[in-house]
Amino acid sequence: MSSIPDISLILLKGLKVTLIVLVLSMMLSTIIALVAGLSRVSNNRLLTGFTKFYVEIFRGTSLIVQLFWFSYALPGLFNIHLGSDIWVAVLAISLNYGAYMSEIVRGAILSVPPGQTEASIALNLSRFQRMRHIIIPQAIRMMLPEYGNYLIQILKATSLVSLIGLTDFLYYGNIYRSTHLTEAPTVYILILIFYFLLALPLIGFTRKMEKVAKKGVVHG
Amino acid sequence: MEEPIVQYKDIHKSFGDVEVLKGIDLDILPGEKVALIGPSGSGKTTIIRLLMTLEQPTSGIIEVNGRNLWQMTDKKGEYIEADDKHLRSIRGDIGMVFQHFNLFPHMTILENCMLAPTIVSKKDKNEVRKTALEMLDKVGLSDKVELYPNQLSGGQKQRVAMARALMMRPKVMLFDEVTSALDPELVGEVLEVIRDLAKAGDMAMILVTHEMDFALDIADRVLFLNEGVIEEQGDPREILVTPKSARLKDFLVRFTTNR
Amino acid sequence: MTWSWEVFIETIPLIFKGLWITLGLTIACYLFAMIAGFFWVFMSRIPIKPVNWLFRWIAEFIRSTPPLVQLFFIYYAWPVVPVIGVTLNPFVAAILGLGIHFSTYTSEVYRSGIESVDKGQWEASTALNLSTAQKWRYIILPQAIPPTIPMLGNYLIIMFKEVPLASTIGVVAMLHLANDYGAQYYKYVEPLTVVALFFLLLSYPSALLISRLEKKYNRRFDKKTATL
Numbered sequence: 001m002s003s004i005p006d007i008s009l010i011l012l013k014g015l016k017v018t019l020i021v022l023v024l025s026m027m028l029s030t031i032i033a034l035v036a037g038l039s040r041v042s043n044n045r046l047l048t049g050f051t052k053f054y055v056e057i058f059r060g061t062s063l064i065v066q067l068f069w070f071s072y073a074l075p076g077l078f079n080i081h082l083g084s085d086i087w088v089a090v091l092a093i094s095l096n097y098g099a100y101m102s103e104i105v106r107g108a109i110l111s112v113p114p115g116q117t118e119a120s121i122a123l124n125l126s127r128f129q130r131m132r133h134i135i136i137p138q139a140i141r142m143m144l145p146e147y148g149n150y151l152i153q154i155l156k157a158t159s160l161v162s163l164i165g166l167t168d169f170l171y172y173g174n175i176y177r178s179t180h181l182t183e184a185p186t187v188y189i190l191i192l193i194f195y196f197l198l199a200l201p202l203i204g205f206t207r208k209m210e211k212v213a214k215k216g217v218v219h220g
Numbered sequence: 221m222e223e224p225i226v227q228y229k230d231i232h233k234s235f236g237d238v239e240v241l242k243g244i245d246l247d248i249l250p251g252e253k254v255a256l257i258g259p260s261g262s263g264k265t266t267i268i269r270l271l272m273t274l275e276q277p278t279s280g281i282i283e284v285n286g287r288n289l290w291q292m293t294d295k296k297g298e299y300i301e302a303d304d305k306h307l308r309s310i311r312g313d314i315g316m317v318f319q320h321f322n323l324f325p326h327m328t329i330l331e332n333c334m335l336a337p338t339i340v341s342k343k344d345k346n347e348v349r350k351t352a353l354e355m356l357d358k359v360g361l362s363d364k365v366e367l368y369p370n371q372l373s374g375g376q377k378q379r380v381a382m383a384r385a386l387m388m389r390p391k392v393m394l395f396d397e398v399t400s401a402l403d404p405e406l407v408g409e410v411l412e413v414i415r416d417l418a419k420a421g422d423m424a425m426i427l428v429t430h431e432m433d434f435a436l437d438i439a440d441r442v443l444f445l446n447e448g449v450i451e452e453q454g455d456p457r458e459i460l461v462t463p464k465s466a467r468l469k470d471f472l473v474r475f476t477t478n479r
Numbered sequence: 480m481t482w483s484w485e486v487f488i489e490t491i492p493l494i495f496k497g498l499w500i501t502l503g504l505t506i507a508c509y510l511f512a513m514i515a516g517f518f519w520v521f522m523s524r525i526p527i528k529p530v531n532w533l534f535r536w537i538a539e540f541i542r543s544t545p546p547l548v549q550l551f552f553i554y555y556a557w558p559v560v561p562v563i564g565v566t567l568n569p570f571v572a573a574i575l576g577l578g579i580h581f582s583t584y585t586s587e588v589y590r591s592g593i594e595s596v597d598k599g600q601w602e603a604s605t606a607l608n609l610s611t612a613q614k615w616r617y618i619i620l621p622q623a624i625p626p627t628i629p630m631l632g633n634y635l636i637i638m639f640k641e642v643p644l645a646s647t648i649g650v651v652a653m654l655h656l657a658n659d660y661g662a663q664y665y666k667y668v669e670p671l672t673v674v675a676l677f678f679l680l681l682s683y684p685s686a687l688l689i690s691r692l693e694k695k696y697n698r699r700f701d702k703k704t705a706t707l
Contacts, residue, residue: 056683057679059682059686060678060683061640061675061678061682062640062641062643062654062678064644065671065674066675068658068667069671072661072667072671076668152543155543156545156546157545159548160545170547170548173548174551177555177556184552184556184559185557185560187556188551188552188555189552189556192544192548192549195543195545196540196544202543203539272605273605274605304610304611311605311606311608314606316606318599318603320599322597322602322603324622325622326622335617336607336609339617340608340609384607388607388608
């Protein structure tokens with residue numbers, strides 16, 4: 001019977017992959033969310049239409065299905081080789097959560113009261129200046145708590161990557177469990193604890209942002 | 221000498237570090253109409269909220285009909301904190317009308333009035349309906365009974381709130397600044413209903429109010445509260461027309477000039 | 480490997496069979512989550528600080544760790560836990576795993592609904608001498624639940640999209656059928672596309688319906704809270 005530290009060491013071999021997928025997905029999905037969110041509120045009908053199509057496709061289907069689809073379709077159908085399945089995972093997760101998060105970007109921008117726009121026009125700010133100095137700074141405050149929540153969702157989503165063969169926590173856990181059946185409880189509890197430890201800073205961030213969002217925003 | 225229906229004995233109440241009531245002694249006789257006046261933050265509202273059991277006193281005793289409100293005796297005869305059953309057995313004698321009405325928005329006017337008699341007093345529904353319709357007629361709303369609260373004006377809402385409280389036939393009715401959330405032109409209709417109630421006589425009333433003329437008109441006694449103590453009390457005319465303490469004079473002067 | 484319309488057409492009826500299982504499992508998990516959500520609300524209202532604190536953190540733990548790992552725990556680890564362990568079939572394991580995971584979300588929805596009820600409503604029901612049970616039944620819940628209906632509806636759609644996780648513990652629904660087909664003929668993309676289309680076909684219209692509900696309830700709710 002192995003001890004908890006022994007099993008932990010085996011599982012932690014997967015930490016690197018989990019972290020890489022997590023960090024890259026967080027960055028890429030944030031970029032996608034900002035671009036898509038701003039496109040949704042732009043004046044260009046074609047751009048808003050295309051973005052809406054993207055958002056609905058990815059929100060309408062399941063991440064796990066998207067992940068499998070990408071891992072088979074990219075190399076097979078489109079002959080795209082990203083070099084590593086890590087990029088496939090990052091792409092699937094980011095496109096999925098980028099779609100969800102673009103909605104909070106859009107929602108936050110739209111929820112800045114029209115009086116703010118009117119005041120900026122009265123001060124003769126250009127459309128870009130209005131966005132840059134007045135609307136976006138207020139919108140960001142409002143979207144941060146939900147953004148934090150989505151980062152936790154992304155963390156949870158990284159557990160799916162073992163399904164396409166990446167060697168994360170769960171991958172090593174499953175392998176170990178298959179040869180040490182009676183230690184399955186220890187294995188999975190440890191994995192859950194590792195995920196929770198990674199989630200703690202994100203939970204802290206979200207709670208802090210909830211407080212920040214209550215300040216410095218026009219109400220009504 | 222008549223037995224008081226409500227007695228406050230050395231009541232203290234603190235919220236955190238702030239002591240809002242600093243030793244209140246007060247007897248209310250059956251059918252007596254008492255007006256509580258004083259600057260905001262003086263503790264007027266807290267006094268009646270304690271009696272309605274919406275707040276618990278930090279120390280002191282409140283008795284209703286000679287029964288200790290916040291304490292009861294256990295099997296060994298020792299005083300312990302009152303449980304919900306004990307509170308409910310006493311609370312039936314007390315009714316309250318709130319500053320912000322607190323009508324139940326998901327129920328019609330009639331349902332608002334019928335709820336407590338049907339489920340608390342377990343009276344016959346048809347009987348309750350009859351009484352509720354009479355009560356709503358008395359407050360001048362017989363044509364509104366099937367409407368929802370959000371379809372009424374503030375004055376109408378407050379009249380419903382009074383009808384609702386009256387349905388339980390309380391022996392003591394508490395009024396918490398019932399006109400301060402109303403538009404000025406709607407204040408009259410609400411005061412009119414309270415005046416009628418006061419004339420009817422048998423119910424004791426404690427009114428927290430800023431309407432001095434009204435207090436002068438209907439109250440048997442006026443209490444001036446300042447910084448958590450009863451600064452001055454007595455006949456309305458004495459208190460409002462010939463105040464003794466400097467603080468009360470000050471309050472009345474400021475009050476009349478601000479209006 | 481090229482796209483084959485033939486395979487695409489051929490797999491539609493196959494995947495369609497799995498759709499019913501996916502839907503059934505979605506509803507079962509969802510009902511479980513709805514009911515179990517009340518458990519967390521109840522626990523958070525027990526007026527004993529440490530109990531409160533403990534259950535808040537347990538809920539937080541379940542909410543912020545991957546449902547996939549929780550599924551594996553229930554399916555693979557639970558049977559070998561001494562004394563209380565039982566072997567579960569994949570369906571029951573999925574209902575428990577996803578149901579418990581999402582109950583930590585539904586409880587937050589209930590909580591927000593309860594907190595949105597004005598304090599004056601509690602006070603008025605005290606003044607009318609209602610018992611605690613009566614306050615909940617006649618005053619608080621009838622006001623707390625309706626505004627949460629759109630949010631709860633959203634969770635139904637989210638649940639629908641999480642249910643394919645169950646294929647990893649052997650529930651044979653849409654995703655599992657697609658992967659089986661792929662393994663047999665080495666044609667993955669077509670059946671997976673069919674699966675994706677079925678998801679889209681069901682969840683997009685539902686989302687539209689929910690957002691319409693949302694507007695309706697928001698409007699009603701605004702009117703109500705403006706002046707009680």
